[in-house]
Amino acid sequence: MSSHPQRWLESLVDYLYKLRWILLLIFMVLTGLAIYPASQLSFEQSIESLYSKDDPHLLDYLESKRLFGGDEFVFVAYTTPELLEPEGLLEVRRFSQDLSKVPGVNAEVTQNLADALSPPKLNFFLRALIRRKQDEMTELFRGVLIGDDNQTTAIVLRLLPEEDSPVSRGETFRRIRQLAEGHSPQAYVVGEPVQVHDMFRYVEEDGNILFKVSLNLLALVLFLLFRRLRWVMLPLLVVICSILWTEAILVLGHFQLSMVSSMLNSLVTIIGIATVAHVAVHFQELQRNNISRPRAIRQTMVELLPAIFWTCATTAAGFASLLSSEIAPVRSFGIMMAIGTMMVLIAATVLLPGGISLGYLSAPLKHSSEQGLERILKKVCLGTEQYPRLILSGTVLLVLFAAAGFSRLTVETDFSKNFRDSSDIVKALNFVETRLGGASTWEVNFPAPPQLNDDYLDRVRALASDLQQVNPPGKQQLTKVISITDTLDFIPKIPFASDPLQSKLDSIKTLQPDFESSLYNSEKGRMRIVLRALERQSAEEKLSLIDKVDALAKKHFPGSKVTEKTDSSDVETAESGKAAGIFILLAYLIDSLLNDQLFSFLLAGASILAMMTVAFRSLKIGIISMIPNLFPIILVVGAMGWFNLPLNIGTAMIASVSMGLTTDSSIHFITGFLRERSRGASVVDAIRRTHRGVGRAIIFATCALVAGFSVLTLSHFIPLIYFGALVSVAMVGGMLGSLVLLPILLRLFYKDKVKSAA
Template structure:
């Protein structure tokens, strides 16, 4: 029973309901204005913890060679080796060069003798070096290497530059634009579009679900108001805290919507039950707030805890997503407090008593389900044990998805482009090997050290060795390759002195485009003055997780055998590590969420046995999902990796309402069976409605073009349905099991 001061506060909430609505309206306007400054962080660095060791070589590469990013524009041309084909390459190159943000382009025209196909010679040597970049080996496809400016103040945005390049490539036969900057930018474009579309459709479908369940549009007032106020407050809170949206934040609005609606549904169902029992508006509203204040608060806190558990992840987007969703979930509570008294009062303007809840078809069906489960305990136990055992075995067969192109639908334009490049050019993944030329702490020099030919031959031997040990690696190109092509071969290069290499070096640097390209292969780190040689590596983007990880590890270990300070980095490496980090943190986040939610439930329920049985039906749905994925061979991506922790917080909501409602009835002296029947009827209906709203809301994520978002929506929906089944079938049986003795005592008294 609530204390007297608490009851006085509830009476004041009802008395000043319109003042609270007015304050909520002012708060919404201020929050909406502040939230307009929310932005999407498109940098790859934001996907990792600031002190993650993997960023050290990446930042060095950016400082040393990173003035420009490499993007490849490619297309099919069976007549590439003819005059018409050569002219077409020139035309495409000129169009690309004119785009704002494109610093330089390199094609066959920029290779010494590159457009002369009449026999062996200098052109043949250079074409062999640049095969896979400016053309394919069969000369049936052409490519233009584009050096584009990194995003910065006063520069053309990368997004605008890539849009212009894409429009040019779209006019070419099988035209494709590839490169890790393209993957990242395309992903963020899709996510921004997803965010707008998902928020709209999620809200519409959830409200339609409520309309069908409550059969009157007037009951949409409270959920619409709570959702809109919470979304505005969340955006404003993120702006004021300096946070920016990240890769997985496109579903922020959709998830806040379903979390808010889940809380509101329980309030509406309980209020309508009070009205059906013959209470007036004021008494029904008072009883609803008094009896649901604790369960709604605890449920919202467990939602926030499930999301906050993702903050244990070292992956920036996942960490930020957990923080943002925890903030959004918590803000549902003040929204409900401010809006519930006034909105419910306005919604029930007719003040007409309705039919008793016992006459509701859903209530009768739920009570039948309760009776069935109580008489089939052994069947339920056996089925649950079998499902859990099979799922545990299936989860050991899980495989991870590290092909970043698989984050896009199979029929998307970006997947078509990458398939073309993988087939014709031997791999679309571009990454980097950096080899130190001078020692750490050496004297700074403004000019590059004049290396003799034998040094470049050492680099070329290393390139051959890493290609032999990593057959998936399709290309390795460095300054040594271009010098060998210009001087007459590797044997001649090995005998050349540093002075003898001046002529071929100057010849390559005579053209602006080639000068900029050569500068990306040999530069000094401006921070410490150390000079580094840059080796461009090519590998298929569409490789499996184990193959990618093994190849990267082999290249790094082989390079460090010859050059201990050598470093491997680039988008290709970072994105591979990104997925691995997300998957490595999934079980840690799940354990943290379970412990925190369990602690909250112990504090709220204050009965260890009831807490344990309340938690039980909500732990296994996520584990069963992972087991099924393992059995079916469905790979785990970024979206799937987050659902374990999140679903714990979301699915436990109805269990909390069920158990706390049951406890209140037991304190009033009702026997166990009667209390269970009333809980099944009242809370069970609210659980069905809220789960239906949650499932429909998360189902909108399935229309996303970003596959992890689809996975997240589908798997959370299935997990919620699994939790509902557990709450309606398993939880009553477990409650009767642990509370049976006290039931007999109550009946006897």
């Protein structure tokens, strides 16, 4: 970045200024044309997309869906004192029939207590059996269809595969909830598909609403800071144009937003407003020095355009490092942010000359608050001159203390912690898990013979028995173990049956048509035991439970080698038993997002260092510029550990995201410093002048952005709250790094002689 503006830069600025009206008109028309395609940007609502394609947990889950049809269950639960009375069971059946009619529900396999205790289609043998074993029958469904209090019941709905459903998942859940809310007494709706849908719904809805609210708040803050409507409209224009252009390009490129990229608009807003804030402060300062508006516009663009370019370029490089991820939505997020950042560069370059030129514009007199701010900046600057060693020592100690918090970081696996306690999904989870049992469904699956036999079923019984004993003393984690042997053992042998086992299976089909196929796939040689577990568990408890269950499956069914006589003499291995299910996917979701973040973060750091070195043509300044950028990241991540803030969906990539955002302040400060040095100022004077000019712009931009991101604390989705708060902290940390650390480092490593970094 040259300290003496090169002729090509002056020529480019002159060209942009001469064509400012045409360019402004063209890009406003393009923005209008982008509105429709931008509105078509869709939202990827698949939890599977947040895993790499070769992730073993994902592969196990997809295999289970192929073998057994998937476990997309919805539980509708309520409590009534008359549950086991004839009237109570009649109401259960009626409510179950209403729920089964909801489009998207597989009506043929809905389970309810009334049909379980008195199936509508029974032969003489089963009718007599159920009358004799009514109590045993009730215990068989304990924890699934009836609670320990004999007053709480659940109706279990199995969803059709999404591609076979006549309506969207959202519409199915809306109608189920509508029936539940209208039921007396009130019913609660839970299930992993509902939780996942609510997560995406909150992210999408809150993201749109909060973005609009934050834009309005930002407009108010910008007006208070600059006291000119122009400097409210121009930043918002740059942000809105950048977002619309970005979204239109994404639609044309067949991209989809995801959970990871839901913060796209917010991050583009950061970059756009910070960029225009620097232009506004610089332009106003020139006008206050009685420089004419045309000349002030040109001089502002000449002096700031390189800084704006390198700010956007380094930010784009930081986000582009996410392309190293194995997870498709993370890679897409990197591409999206790189595009969005470059759109800010284009929008600011093209729209600002014309936007500033519109109408009458005079420089406002300095308000008393600005004068007070300059006095504070002067004191900060003097403090960095008088106490550099004390400040550096304190910073090192603070960084070391924050870094120690890394060891205290935890991962949030309780999916319900993503929602406020007042949300419907958390209330429903609390109801079901305290009155009925676990709301999460998963499984262990293992090899099975083509035809069931007693010896094999004894092994299944042994595994089921061990699974029932897996809970630690005094703690219930696994609440239900559902095995094919449970129902087989309930039905006595049928006299004179040629195949007693098959006759039992045929009888079970009368009770529940999909029972056998949902647990046993004879063609693929695989069986499973379905498990129910508490969702509201700590990370340690949940992951420990998964490991113990998986170990038991492998112990009882270790797998065996089977040699098939084929032309190529292939040897196939029957895979051992293993745990699988969406419960496991949700438990390891954050681990999946974190797996390659360290490499992405290091790649981002290396990319930004290389670009800063090229920008200033100095490795020394490149290294100096990285220190205030790393400072807020260590501070934020370490603070999460010390304050026991777990890593969740919103914070899993906070380090990589912050690295792409904190370069703005340092680039503008170093550019201002080098500009003053090129004019003959000493190191001390150059830093003081930069503090007074660029420092104000840094503070203005940070104040506006923190105000805008504070709106995220109103979200229903807890990760968005964390994200807004932590990004704000990172922005404040970047501001302090640029205004306190950077001046000290520049004085330490920059000799007091005029030298261009070009």
